[in-house]
Amino acid sequence: MNDWKKRLDIVYSTNPDYHYNKEDEGVTDTLPKEKQLLRVSLDKRNRKGKAVTLITGFAGTDDDLQELGKLLKMKCGVGGSAKEGEIIVQGDHRAKVLDILQKEGYAKSRII
Numbered sequence: 001m002n003d004w005k006k007r008l009d010i011v012y013s014t015n016p017d018y019h020y021n022k023e024d025e026g027v028t029d030t031l032p033k034e035k036q037l038l039r040v041s042l043d044k045r046n047r048k049g050k051a052v053t054l055i056t057g058f059a060g061t062d063d064d065l066q067e068l069g070k071l072l073k074m075k076c077g078v079g080g081s082a083k084e085g086e087i088i089v090q091g092d093h094r095a096k097v098l099d100i101l102q103k104e105g106y107a108k109s110r111i112i
Helices: 062-076 094-104
Strands: 039-043 052-056 080-083 086-090
Touching: 039 094, 052 094, 062 080, 062 086, 062 094
Parallel strands: none
Antiparallel strands: 039 052, 052 086, 080 086
């Protein structure tokens, strides 16, 4: 396998015993649904006065976060995004999101 792209920041080494440090990205496993501590809140900051429902506290992979975000947006019938450990659902859907999360098995979810 050609791993030259992983070494782009190394210029040259004269040490014959030098080994490239391979940064192992800590692949975070997604916590089970019943152990997730999700917080549902209303956020209006930096959104030109528009309200969004913000779901924070997700511990897991980006794929699982995207999947949960897609489910919530679809069930609420609105747009939004899911990135950097938080899900944004457009509009004030706190009660509905909390209900959906509890039906999906996220028992420790709560509205802040």
